[in-house]
Amino acid sequence: MKNNKKLEREFYVRDTIEIAKDLLGKYIVRKDGNKKIEGKIIETEAYIGPQDRASHAYKGKITKRNEAEYLIGGHIYIYLVYGMHWQLNISTNKEGMPECVLIRALDKGKIANGPGKVCRYLKLDKSFYGEDLTKSKRIWIEDRNEKIKESDIKATKRIGIDYAGFYWSHRKWRFLLGNKNL
Numbered sequence: 001m002k003n004n005k006k007l008e009r010e011f012y013v014r015d016t017i018e019i020a021k022d023l024l025g026k027y028i029v030r031k032d033g034n035k036k037i038e039g040k041i042i043e044t045e046a047y048i049g050p051q052d053r054a055s056h057a058y059k060g061k062i063t064k065r066n067e068a069e070y071l072i073g074g075h076i077y078i079y080l081v082y083g084m085h086w087q088l089n090i091s092t093n094k095e096g097m098p099e100c101v102l103i104r105a106l107d108k109g110k111i112a113n114g115p116g117k118v119c120r121y122l123k124l125d126k127s128f129y130g131e132d133l134t135k136s137k138r139i140w141i142e143d144r145n146e147k148i149k150e151s152d153i154k155a156t157k158r159i160g161i162d163y164a165g166f167y168w169s170h171r172k173w174r175f176l177l178g179n180k181n182l
Contacts, residue, residue: 012073
């Protein structure tokens, strides 16, 4: 455990596509009472702000729902879809630049594949909205010095965003670790 290092702000205020790749192999740690729930990030998706037609911040839109997307990198942007599934996103880039990375899957001994399953496994809800991963005592991301080679990362198009049009729905901004066919 001594090699585990909580990710600091500098990690989150870089290029969003790079962050989406660099999160692969990192561990989300969630403190729930006296126990820890954790899992290795094995699938992410990047959303790059106002120009990205699949982003909640498309055209610079700001709503009560997406305000956390505008926070400096390293904050949780969590929201409910279909009235029942929470989705865990992490803000990236500078404050006012609404970019984020969706955490799509974790390896926790077995796979929690799908953003809703990730949030159920980690016991996340709206109380985590806007939480700062660099300062929080109840959730953070750790680097455990697992070396990920570029050849271990598979890039594919994002899922469920056909409404954004061909160009945006076909950007290969979904990243998977290894040969996982999630």
